[in-house]
Amino acid sequence: METTVRGLTPVLSGQRLALVEPRRADLRKAIPLDLRQRMQGATVTSLGRRAKYGMIDTDRGDTMIFHLGMSGRWRVDPGELLAHDHLVIETDAGRRLALNDPRRFGFLDLVRTDAVAEYPPFAAMGPEPLGPELTARYLALALAGRAAPIKAMLLDQRIVAGLGNIYVCEALHMARIAPSRAAGRISEYRLERLVTAIRAVLESAIAAGGSTLRDFAAPDGELGYFSKQFLVYGREGEACACGGPVKRRTEAGRSTFWCPKCQRT
């Protein structure tokens, strides 16, 4: 989402939206009925991100919030519209965007900009992983007494906001912590290592332009290259850098990749 927002910014920032056209209303959540009326003709003042949500602010005091789910992407200046282009935007400068999301796990919403902090999904959200609030001390307090595996806790947006399955697998590997380790039983020393790993993984991913596998694309249509840097994700059966075998386990429909040799505990 960070690379998506960075890619959208030069296209949208400061631009008046000549056309805002919903083409399908039933995403995971229904598109607001007044989306077109409130967004069309408005000028974009800024773009932002909170966790995996993108935000487009307008001079009318509205913020359009979008989530890409698992298969969403913005197509920039598409030649022609395709199936699953659920929203089309055109700017006065003649640029065109299409929000494409085959699985419709993503959604669009519209809130008043001064009420974004109270937007329900944001209200209970934990700190941004790249912000100053994520520290080993914070994690130690947030995870105290928790018996759930550290991997599940890191995917819980109330603990840390914005981590997904890939980044959690990669960060735990870099920190040499077993995904199944009870979250409340990790020393602050190792949590320090985990915080460092989370930041390093995210910063590398952002620098590489995101982790596109197959159905995410950067806004300019190029694929992200971070996927080539995965050390464990998607590498079941390959050798870890330590020589150990990369394993895979499925829990609740989610795959965990890890190296039992260097992630012992």
Add this chain to the structure above:
DNA sequence: ATGGCGTCCTGAAAGC
């Protein structure tokens, strides 16, 4: 309150 699982939806890839 906590932890674990199934579900929403479509398409790509793997398996037979």
Add this chain to the structure above:
DNA sequence: TGCTTTCAGGACGCCA
């Protein structure tokens, strides 16, 4: 080749 099965980056609701 062609049909069937498996799997996917997220988040939420339900259950024990």
